[in-house]
Amino acid sequence: MTRIMNHPVLGNVDDRERIPFQFDGNTYEAYEHETIAAALLANGIRKLRVHEDSGTPRGIYCNIGHCLECRVTVNNQTNVRACLTIVEKDMIIESGKQHPNLVRRMVEQR
Template identity: 60%
Template sequence: MTERIINHPVLGVLPSMEKVSFTFDDQEYEGYKGESLAAALLANGIRTLRVHEESGLPRGIYCNIGHCFECRVNVNGLEGERACITPVSDGIVVKSGTTLPTTVRDWRKNNGK
C-alpha cells in the first residue's frame, strides 16, 4: 500500500485487518477486507475512477458518502456501482468508466439531452 495511515495521532496504531486482492483495470491491488473500494484505490494511489461519459474528462471521488455518483465504476460486471459505498472483497474485478460511444453522444447532442 502506498498511502495509508497506520499510526494516527489521535486514534493511535490502527488494528491489523485482513488483506485482500482485487483488480482495477486489469492490474492487481491490495486492500483491507470490508473497507470501501474508494479507500482501497486511494491508498494505492488511484485518483481517476472513470471519465465523464461525454467529454472524457477524469472523474474521481467527490463526496465519498454515496450522494454524488462521481465514483461510479464497473464491479464484477455491474455498471454504475459507487466505489465509496462498495466494500472490497477478495477477487473482485473493477473496471473504470469510459466515454459513451460516439453515436450515443451525437444522439444526445442532437436531441437536447
C-alpha cells in the same frame, strides 16, 4: 501506498486481513472492511472514470454516495459507487464505462 495505519477509533489496519482485488487489469491489495474508493486511493489511483460528455477524468468527490462521480464497474455490474462498496476478495473492478449520450446521438442523427 498512502493509508492511515493506526486510527484511534478504527484501530490498527495491520490487524486486518489483506484482500487482493483487480482494477483495470492490475492486481492491488486492500484491507478487509475498506471501500473500493479508499483502497484505490491508498494504491495511488485517482481517476475512476471519464465524464460522459466531455471525457474529462472523474474521481472521488463527496465520498458519501451523493454525487455519483466515483461510479465503477464491479464484476461486470456497471455504475457501482466506489465510495459505498466494500472490497471483496478477488473482486474485478474496472473504470466506469463512458456511456453514449443518447440525447446527443438523437440530435446528431437529425
